[in-house]
Amino acid sequence: MKSRSSCFPMVSLVFLFFLSLASFATGVAPAKNGNRVKPGQFVIGDPTLICLGFEWTIEGDDNHNATVAVQYRKKGTTSWKEALPLLRLQNEEAGGALTPGTVVPNMFAGSILDLEPDTEYECKFQMSDPDGVDGIKQKIVTARTRPEPKPFAGGRILHAYPANYKGSKEKEAFMGLVSAFRGAVEPGDTILMHAGVYQSDRTAYNSAMRSGVGSDGFGTTRLTKSGTPEKPIVIKAAGDGEVIFDGGGCAVLFDVMGANYIHFEGLTFRNTDVAIYTGVKNVLGSSGLTVKRCRFENVCMAIWGTYQASKNYYIADNVLIGRFNAKILMGNIGTDLVPYKTLSGFPPKINGPTGSYYGVTVAGQGHVICYNRIENFWDGTCVDQAGSLSFPGKPGGPHANIDFYNNYYCNIYDNPVEMDCGTHNIRFMRNLCLNSGHAALSCQPIYGGPGYFIRNIVYHAPDRGAIKMYDRPAGVIHYHNTYCSEVYIGQPSANLWIPIPPIQPLTMTGSVPTTGLRPNFCGSLLPAARCETLKIRGRYIPLKPSRNSARHWGRSVTG
Ligand SMILES: [Ca+2]
Ligand SMILES: [Ca+2]
Numbered sequence: 392m393k394s395r396s397s398c399f400p401m402v403s404l405v406f407l408f409f410l411s412l413a414s415f416a417t418g419v420a421p422a423k424n425g426n427r428v429k430p431g432q433f434v435i436g437d438p439t440l441i442c443l444g445f446e447w448t449i450e451g452d453d454n455h456n457a458t459v460a461v462q463y464r465k466k467g468t469t470s471w472k473e474a475l476p477l478l479r480l481q482n483e484e485a486g487g488a489l490t491p492g493t494v495v496p497n498m499f500a501g502s503i504l505d506l507e508p509d510t511e512y513e514c515k516f517q518m519s520d521p522d523g524v525d526g527i528k529q530k531i532v533t534a535r536t537r538p539e540p541k542p543f544a545g546g547r548i549l550h551a552y553p554a555n556y557k558g559s560k561e562k563e564a565f566m567g568l569v570s571a572f573r574g575a576v577e578p579g580d581t582i583l584m585h586a587g588v589y590q591s592d593r594t595a596y597n598s599a600m601r602s603g604v605g606s607d608g609f610g611t612t613r614l615t616k617s618g619t620p621e622k623p624i625v626i627k628a629a630g631d632g633e634v635i636f637d638g639g640g641c642a643v644l645f646d647v648m649g650a651n652y653i654h655f656e657g658l659t660f661r662n663t664d665v666a667i668y669t670g671v672k673n674v675l676g677s678s679g680l681t682v683k684r685c686r687f688e689n690v691c692m693a694i695w696g697t698y699q700a701s702k703n704y705y706i707a708d709n710v711l712i713g714r715f716n717a718k719i720l721m722g723n724i725g726t727d728l729v730p731y732k733t734l735s736g737f738p739p740k741i742n743g744p745t746g747s748y749y750g751v752t753v754a755g756q757g758h759v760i761c762y763n764r765i766e767n768f769w770d771g772t773c774v775d776q777a778g779s780l781s782f783p784g785k786p787g788g789p790h791a792n793i794d795f796y797n798n799y800y801c802n803i804y805d806n807p808v809e810m811d812c813g814t815h816n817i818r819f820m821r822n823l824c825l826n827s828g829h830a831a832l833s834c835q836p837i838y839g840g841p842g843y844f845i846r847n848i849v850y851h852a853p854d855r856g857a858i859k860m861y862d863r864p865a866g867v868i869h870y871h872n873t874y875c876s877e878v879y880i881g882q883p884s885a886n887l888w889i890p891i892p893p894i895q896p897l898t899m900t901g902s903v904p905t906t907g908l909r910p911n912f913c914g915s916l917l918p919a920a921r922c923e924t925l926k927i928r929g930r931y932i933p934l935k936p937s938r939n940s941a942r943h944w945g946r947s948v949t950g
Contacts, residue, residue, distance in 0.1 A: 424451025426522040435534050436792040436816055437702055437757030440508040443534045444792040444816030448498040455481050457520035459499045466511040477501035478841040483865035485836045490812055493780050495839035495865050500815040509538035540681040540705050543622040546579035553587035554602040567603015572616055579622030586632025591639045610641030618652030628657030638663025652679035664691040670698025672777050673785045678702040688712045691742060694751045697775045700787025701755035713747030713767035717802055722828035722854055729854040739804055741769045749773055758793045771800045771807040778812035780838050789814035796820040806833040810842045818843040827852040830859030840866020852876035858883040
C-alpha cells in the first residue's frame with residue numbers, strides 16, 4: 392500500500408505532464424489574435440491618373456469577417472464619398488499549375504476608382520471586426536493622383552529630318568534621331584520629327600551614321616539619355632506630314648530600357664517585331680515612358696517590357712494594328728464546338744515575322760493604358776506573365792496599380808486583357824472587346840487582387856466565353872459588365888449564363904442547361920480548397936481539388 396507521501400509526487404508529476412502538454416499546445420499554435428484582427432503595415436500604392444490603390448496587412452481574423460470601409464474627399468472639401476470596401480485577402484493559394492504557386496498574404500487591398508488627375512485626396516479607412524480590433528482602427532491618409540505627362544513648357548525645340556530630306560531645315564537640325572541623342576538633347580527638350588520615312592537597315596554598313604536611326608547589325612535605335620518627370624525628352628511629330636519609323640524587319644526598333652521619361656507622340660512605327668522594348672525582368676527597364684497618339688502596324692509587339700521596377704507609363708490614344716487577318720477570328724485550339732482547326736492558316740503563327748503576339752505588355756507599377764484601339768493581335772494589353780508577389784534581392788516589386796480603361800479591342804485571337812501574374816489593384820474598366828478567340832478577360836492567375844473588371848462589354852467570345860480564370864486566381868471582381876458570349880458549364884463563364892437561342896452551351900451531360908446562376912469553378916474570391924463542387928441543375932457534383940486546375944477541363948489551355 393502506498394503512503395500519502397509517496398502518492399503526492401506522482402500526482403504532481405501527472406499535473407506537470409498535463410501542464411506541459413498545455414504549454415506545448417500553446418507553443419505550437421500561439422493564440423496571437425485568433426478571430427480578432429490586428430492592423431499591420433499600411434501602404435499607399437503608386438497612383439495612376441484616376442485611381443489610388445492601398446494595401447493593409449493584418450494579423451489574426453482567422454474567421455475572415457473583418458472589413459475595411461473606405462471613404463474619400465478631395466482635399467479642401469468637407470463631405471466624404473463612399474468607395475468600394477477593401478477586399479479581404481486571406482491566404483488563398485494561387486497559381487501552381489501554369490505559373491509559380493504562391494500563398495496570398497493575410498491582408499486587405501483595394502482601390503478608389505475614377506478620380507481626377509493631378510488632385511490631392513484625403514482617404515479614410517475604417518477597420519471593423521465583430522470579434523474586436525487590436526490596434527488603431529482608422530487610417531486617414533493623403534494621396535495625390537498623377538498628372539497626364541506633358542512636354543516641359545520651357546524646353547528647347549530641336550529638329551530632326553530623314554536622311555534623304557532635301558529642303559531647308561529649321562535650327563537646330565539633326566539627321567535622324569541618334570545624333571540628337573548622342574550630343575545635344577537635354578531633359579526638357581522636344582525633338583520635332585519632320586515628315587518622312589526614318590528607315591532602319593540592319594544589313595547596311597555604318598547604318599546609324601548614314602540614316603540617323605538604327606544600329607549596325609541590329610537595326611535598333613537605343614535611347615540611353617533620360618528626362619525627368621517634369622522635363623521628359625519628347626520625340627514628337629513636327630506636324631508637316633506622317634513620320635514613319637520603319638524597322639526594315641528588325642527584331643527591336645526602339646530600345647528604351649536604359650532611358651527614363653521618354654515621350655513619343657504622333658509617330659508611326661512599322662515593320663519590326665518589337666516597336667518599343669522597355670525592359671527585362673531583374674535586369675533593367677525604363678520608367679516614365681509616354682506613348683501618345685502613335686500608330687503601330689506590321690509589328691509582332693508594339694510595346695513590350697518585363698522589368699518589375701518600371702513605373703508610370705502613359706500609353707494613350709494610340710492605334711495598334713497587328714498582323715493577323717482582320718477578316719478571320721482564329722484561336723490556336725481547335726475543338727468540335729469552335730472549329731478553328733478547320734480554318735485556313737490554323738494554327739496561327741503567334742511570334743516571328745508573320746505573328747502578332749502582344750499589343751502592350753507592362754511590368755511594374757503605376758501604368759496607364761487608355762483610349763487605345765488594338766486589333767489583330769494574339770493578346771491585347773497585358774501585365775507581364777513573369778510577375779510574382781516578390782522579387783528577392785532585386786529592385787521593384789509585384790506588378791500592381793495598373794489601369795486599362797476606355798480601350799477598343801477587336802479580333803484578338805486570345806485575350807483582350809491579361810492580368811496574369813499581377814497582384815493588387817489592377818483595373819480594367821469601360822473597355823469594348825469585340826471578337827475574342829479564347830475566353831476573353833484573363834486572370835491566369837492573379838495573386839490576391841483585387842483585379843477589377845468594371846463596366847466592360849465583351850461581345851462574341853466563341854470559345855469558353857467572356858471570362859478566363861485559370862490556375863487558381865484569387866481576388867477577381869466583375870461588376871456591371873455586359874458579356875454577350877457563349878458559355879460552357881465547367882468554365883468560369885458559367886457563372887453568368889443567360890440563354891440566348893440558338894446558342895446552346897455545352898453541359899456535363901451534353902444537354903442544354905436550365906437558366907440560373909452557376910458558381911464559378913475557380914472560385915475567384917474563395918480559397919481553392921473551398922471550391923470543390925460544381926452545381927448543375929440544382930445538384931452539386933463533387934470535384935476533386937487539384938493544384939492543376941487545367942486538368943479539370945481535360946484540355947490544354949492557352950498561354
Ligand atoms: Ca474576425
Ligand atoms: Ca493570352
